[in-house]
Amino acid sequence: MTIAGKKWHLPSITGLVALLASPVWAEEIAAFRLTDLEGEIAFRHYFDEQMGGTQGLPKTGETRSTNEGEVFLRANGYVYHPNLLKVELGGGPLLVQSNVASGGLSNSSNDLLYNLTTHLDFLEQKPYPFSVYYEHLNPSVYTSTTSRFLQENNKVGFNAALRRPGAIANYSIEAFRSNSQGEGIDQVVDDEIDQVSFRIDHGLGANSNGQFVWQRNQQESRSGSTGAPILPTTSHSDTLNYDTKFIFGEARKAQLHTVISFLDQDFENSLGYLQRQDLRFTPDLRWYHSDTRDSYYRLNYVDSKDNDIVTNNRSLISGINDRPTENLNQSADIRFDDMSTTGLTEVAQSIGGNIRYTKGVTTGEMRLSYGARYDRRDRQAAASQVPVIGELITLIGTTGVALANDYVVVATIDVWNTSRTQLYVEGVDYRVIVLGSRTEIERLAAGSILDGQQVLVDYEYETGGTVDYSMFTQNIQASWSLKQYYNVYARLNNSTATINSGLPTLPLNTGTSWTTGARADMPLTNDMNIGGEVVYDNYEQDISPYIRDSIDAYVEMPLPFLSTLRLSARRVHVDNIGSNEDVDLRGFMLRFRSRxxxxxxxxxxxxxxxxxxxxLKRKLVSGAATLSWRVRRLLLSAEARASRELQGTYERDRILVRFFVTREIL
Structure with missing residues (x-):
């Protein structure tokens, strides 16, 4: 074919038409066209101070003051045609002036940094789009509400997909390499991560679908708290996950959700090598027989290995929920469990039921419920202690967090950060509290564990010997709601145990517990509310008995200028029988909001x-104030936070001030 003296091949024309066949085919063709340009100028000021030491003595610590000035521009456009290549380019300079003062010494610096983001999206509207990207960013990272630092992140990667309308399956792949570096008052970040993932989404018939995801990670980490040694750690992980959902049966009343997953993960540092393999299979069938009746059937299969520790858990649960009348609800379930780990096996059967009755009365509503459960367990112990590797807990404030198993051997406890680059020290970073059979980990304010940080706990717990026993538990609950504003309730729980054979080396926990309480939420006027709750608990158990009483109250009222004020107070007292680790807590909160x-x-x-x-006596006082104001393209925001934390004789003060001004320029 010849046009204006030039030869054009029909396949070339056909290919170009196919390439541009999309909802935006009418876009103008150009070598490069800019479609959008935006930007902003920002000024940010940070003041971060942390001081600590023995109460009554001079404190030591660190003070950081930082000024940041940034210009960031972002441009969007395309090359030749939007269906061929879309371009997003952003970046700009970042000037950082910082001053660090510690131990009577001061160090100032002026650094000119930059931010840069580049995204190239090819064939976005076609069945086979792919993208490449590069990012160099310097974000502020907050390790707590009163601590932050500047971090440098670099990331390069690509993603691609194969997605055809009406196809049985759609495919996507992504791979990237990233590294992050930064240091603050209490945290150091130095990580390198390589990750690749592959995903398949496919249909399994009408209203049914499946999803397969494979992901591989490799991480080299030298991150951790500044106050403790850091062990460079290398970790690898391969994760497979297959998730399916089937909806079938008459009127789609049955739903089967199945998850199959496999994890192969390892950590290696100078203290050793840890490998974890975990296989899980969890089908869950829900059958809605009618509007008032449904049943469920659930299988949990777990096969895991931590170095030489092999654990198998298999459980089958089936139950039914029935609502024969508007006022009556009843349910029943049966469960079979088979658990084995190195040195211990346990087989259990359980059956239980619950019935609840609700009755409207002149003054409100009354509810009564009764539940009962029978358990039989056959435990075979070939070892006196069983290890647990990597139990994840979150340490908030200085409140103890209980471990999942009873009768933990305290001498075997190791606490790590989640990347296993730091092993924390008992008595320095945390302390262990034993209350009967329960063991708790409590963060120490003077240590290296941050408030709200997740940690991994390795430990061993006592098996309790070989024994076959039965447990019968009953509970009764009653409540009375009065005029929608008041509620009075009571709960009674009783459990008894029978030893069928064997001799336990640890006592079985039986006894009676009861709770009474009352709550009120009452409007005084259209906008003013008051309320509170009083609760009394008495746990008369063989192990870890305690008495607890608490009271809290609040008042909420409107103020001028679209403002509200809320004041609340609470008192909690817990007497752990036979232990000096009790609770005698008083607290209050004042919150003001306004426009x-x-x-x-x-x-x-x-x-x-x-x-x-x-x-160990503890006290926490904290305050915060935030203000934001937008005037056209100008945004001003300010925040100030301060806290004083006292634990034993150690006292820590923290202050954080932030002030931002941002102006859109395009």
Whole structure:
């Protein structure tokens, strides 16, 4: 074919038409066209101070002051045609002025950094799109509400997909390499990550689908707290996950959700090598027989290995829920469990039921319920202790967190950060509290564990010997709601145990517990509310008995300028029988919210609590205020936070001030 003296091949024309066949085919063809341009100028100021030491003595610590000025521009466009190549390019300079003062010494620096993002999206509207990207960013990272630092992140990667309308399956793949570096008052980040993932989404018939995901990670980490040694650690992981959902039966009343997953993970540092393999199979069938009746059938299969520790868990659960009348609800279930780990096996059968009756009365509503459960367990112990590797817990404040198993051997406890680059020290970073059969980990304010940090706990617990026993548990609950504003309730629980054979080396926990309480939430006017709750618990158990009483109250009221004020107070007292680790806590909270002028928000909050019931007295006072105001393209925001944390004789003060001004320029 010849046009204007030039030869054009029909396949070339056909290919070009196919390439541009999309909802945006009418876009103008150009070598490069800019479709959008935006940008902003920002100024940010940070003040971060942390001081600590023995109460009554001079404190030591570190103070950081940082000013940041940034210009960031972002451009969007395309090359030749939007269906061929879309381009997103962003970046700009970042000037950082910082001053660090510690131990009587001061160090200042002026650094010119840059941010850069590049995304190239090819054939976005076609069945086979793919993208490549590069990012160099310097974000602020917050390790707690009162601590932050500047981090440098680099990431390069690509993603691609094969997605055809009406196809049985769609495919996608992504791979990237990233590294992150930064250091603050209490945290160091130095990580390199390589990751590749592959995903298949496919249909399994009408209203049914499946998803397969494979992901491989390799990480080299030298991150951790600044106050403890850091062990460079290399970790690898391969994860397979297949998730399916079937909806079938008459009127689609049955749903089968199945998850199959496999994890192969290892950690290696100078202290050793840890490998974990975990296979899980969890089909879950829900059958809705009618509007008032449904049943469920669930299988849990877990096969895991941590170095030489092999664990198998298999459980089958089936139950039914029935609502024969509007006022009556009843349910029943049966369960079979078979658990084995190195040194211990346990087979259990359980059956239980619950019935609840609700009755409307002149003054409100009454509810009564009764539940009962019978368990029989056959435990065969070939070892006196069983290990647990990597139990994940979150340590918030200085409140103890219980481990999952009873009768933990305290001397075997090791606490790590999640990347296993730091092994924390008992008595320095955390302490162990034993209350009967329960063991708790409590963060120490003077240590290296951050408030709200997740940690891994390795330990061993006592098996309790070889024994076959039965347990029967009953519970009764009653509540009375009065005029929608008041509620009075009571609960009674009783459990008894019978030893069928064998001799346990640890006592079985039986006894009676009961709870009574009352709650009120009452409007005084259209906008003013008051309320509170009183609760009394008495756990008369063979192991870890305690008595607990608590009371809390609040008042919420409107103020001028679209403002609200909420004041609340609480008192909690726990007497752990036979232990000096009790709770005697008092606390209050004051919160103010307002919109003092157009497009502005102001929030101020003050919290205080003190616990003098345990062997280590603790006190926390914290305050925060935030303000944001937008005027056309200008955004101003400010935040100030301060806290004083006292634990035993150690006291820590923390202050964080942030002030941002951002102006859109395009």
């Amino acid at each position: 003092p002028w157009f497009r502005s928000n102001l929030t101020a909050e003050l919290n205080a609590e003190e616990d003098v019931g345990g062997s």
